[in-house]
Amino acid sequence: MNTNARFNEFDRAYFITKYLNPLSKSIYETQLSFKIPFFKETRGLKVTAQTLFDKNVFDAEAFSGFPDYKTTKEKIDLGKLLFNDPILSGDNSRSCASCHHSDKAFTDGLEKAVSLDGTMMVKRNTPTLRNIAFQRSFFYDSRVNYLEDQAIAVITNVNEMHGSLDKSALDLKKSKKYAADFKKAFPNKEITAFEIKNALASYIRSLSDYDSKFDGYMRGENQMDLDEIAGFNLFTGKAKCATCHFIPLTNGTVPPNFDRSESEVLGVPGKNKKIDIDFGKYDLTHAEVNRYSFKTPTIRNIALTAPYMHNGFFKTLEEVVDFYDQGGGSGLSFNLPNQTLPTDKLKLTPLEKKQLIAFMKTLTDKKLY
Ligand code: HEC
Ligand code: HEC
Known part of the structure; x- marks a missing residue:
């Protein structure tokens, strides 16, 4: 096996598909063979999940507030x-x-x-x-x-x-x-x-089926190309995207309990190269920390959903990646003391930016309604 001494070089795609998924499957099989019963309750991540990437592994019912109305x-x-x-x-x-x-x-x-x-x-x-x-x-x-x-x-x-x-x-x-x-x-x-x-x-x-090229890859059903795999490793590594867009949902619903969805302050620009005037969550809470705070959305099907962000400011994924690369609003010199996106520059190379985008494009569902 490759030795992965450094954070940025760690091949997460390889580690998950070759080690974590098989390990997690064998824990499941052990539970079956010892006849240890599964919990009965409805959970965000189904209790019968073998890996995080199984089909239908998330239970929309668990997120509904009306259990009598299935x-x-x-x-x-x-x-x-x-x-x-x-x-x-x-x-x-x-x-x-x-x-x-x-x-x-x-x-x-x-x-x-x-x-x-x-x-x-x-x-x-x-x-x-x-x-x-x-x-x-x-x-x-x-x-x-x-x-x-x-x-x-x-x-x-x-x-x-x-x-x-x-x-x-x-x-x-x-x-x-x-x-x-x-x-x-x-x-x-x-x-x-x-x-x-x-x-x-x-x-x-x-309207939820996790059946993109990425999901297929994680389940061993299809390949991804080398750029797409490199992009996944950047998304979950050097570019730090997955610290907010959690894998596999890619939204801000926090694993492992999936019982809250996070909001973040990025500093998305609006007109006149100033920070966008929408206060986001602040308008509800009136707490300073929430000024310009927005819910972390899913980026599944992102290739189909331009323009991006709460105000549609960015027209392309290239623009979005450049924004993150320079450290969000702080990189645009906005005075944003409560920015929760780390302000350091990501220092992505042009190739790495392309790979990140290639990965995001694998998140398109195969079947669209
Ligand atoms: C600090 C948490 C955080 C990090 C880190 C982060 N994001 Fe985001 N992302 C968000 C939030 C919050 C939004 C919504 C912001 C808004 O609409 O103003 C968002 C929006 C997006 C969107 C637009 C979604 C849409 O439907 O409009 C894309 C694409 C995206 N992020 C990709 C990335 C990529 C790629 C990275 C890594 C380079 C990344 N994000 C890192 C929190 C984060
Ligand atoms: C005029 C355009 C428009 C129409 C019509 C519309 N929506 Fe939306 N929808 C939006 C916008 C804009 C938002 C985001 C608003 C915000 O976040 O403040 C949204 C948000 C949502 C969300 C929340 C998504 C999330 O992840 O938070 C859901 C669900 C939704 N709409 C469903 C519906 C349904 C169901 C209808 C019909 C009853 C509908 N929409 C009609 C524009 C529209």
């Missing part, structure tokens, strides 16, 4: 219909899919979407909805904890959909088709705001 196929189908139907918006002009386009991993390619009345832009960039179920908080400022609560915020927002779930419930009851679909999804229940939210959330929970 996700079912009927709810997913209904949620998909609602997601694509303008019936939920105040003037019936807009659906969730107006901003979250399935072919762009549910983003819209815009810096920011245009407000409902067409006169301004909404506050933030439209994030992906794929693989986001595995978070303990939602929105860039972490203002809600459950997917169910997220829908209400968007539907009632004047600039986004300006609707009312109670009114939508009345409209939906009038439709024979929806009345029948709700009966199937929620037998013995009335159509109320909660059923609408739960159906939408169920659909979003279903």
Whole structure:
């Protein structure tokens, strides 16, 4: 085996696939052969996981705040219909899919979407909805904890959909088709705001399958090329990306318990080469440490979700990597005493930057909805 004396040279991809994964599998097999029972509880990382990279190893149910309202196929189908139907918006002009386009991993390619009345832009960039179920908080400022609560915020927002779930419930009851679909999804229940939210959330929970080139590689199902592997080693090593974008989820939901999702202060620029004016989590907490703090998002499907960051400031992954390479906002000379991104420069070579991006492009799900 290669000796890995230095942090930057340590071949993490090799170590995980050749040692850690087989070790973790054999622990699982030992548990089976000794007939040691598995815990019964629902956990973020399933108790029956053999490695961190198994298919369906994360349990979206564990992240739901409503254990009595389990996700079912009927709810997913209904949620998909609602997601694509303008019936939920105040003037019936807009659906969730107006901003979250399935072919762009549910983003819209815009810096920011245009407000409902067409006169301004909404506050933030439209994030992906794929693989986001595995978070303990939602929105860039972490203002809600459950997917169910997220829908209400968007539907009632004047600039986004300006609707009312109670009114939508009345409209939906009038439709024979929806009345029948709700009966199937929620037998013995009335159509109320909660059923609408739960159906939408169920659909979003279903948009999660860890089946990218990277996942296949980690499971030994396919190869990655040498640049992509080098990029993974940079992501988890020298470039320090995985200290916030935890592998394998690549979001800020902290292993091993996956019971909180972190926010960070990077110092993303806005207009006039100044720090962006959005205060992020500070607007909720009014704590100085949270000024300019944003939830660490997943970077799965990142090749499809440009432009990047809460304000869509960076148009390409090259720009994002340059920003990190120079130490975030501090590298742009912003006075940001609470920056949580380490301020030292990463000193990535042009080749290393290319490799990092090549790795990120392996995170595209094979099957898009
Ligand atoms: C006008 C465009 C627009 C429409 C319409 C829209 N969204 Fe969004 N969505 C956004 C933006 C922008 C954000 C980020 C807002 C923020 O973080 O403050 C977002 C965030 C989200 C999030 C949180 C993602 C995360 O990881 O935190 C979910 C879930 C979501 N939307 C689902 C929906 C659903 C369901 C609908 C329909 C009921 C919908 N959206 C309609 C633009 C839109
Ligand atoms: C200190 C924690 C931290 C580190 C380290 C970090 N990130 Fe991030 N990353 C974040 C946060 C927080 C955001 C969202 C910031 C925002 O929207 O303003 C983000 C956003 C991104 C985005 C844009 C996501 C989107 O959907 O718009 C990409 C791409 C990204 N990071 C890649 C990287 C790479 C590559 C590295 C390593 C060079 C890295 N990150 C290191 C916390 C971090």
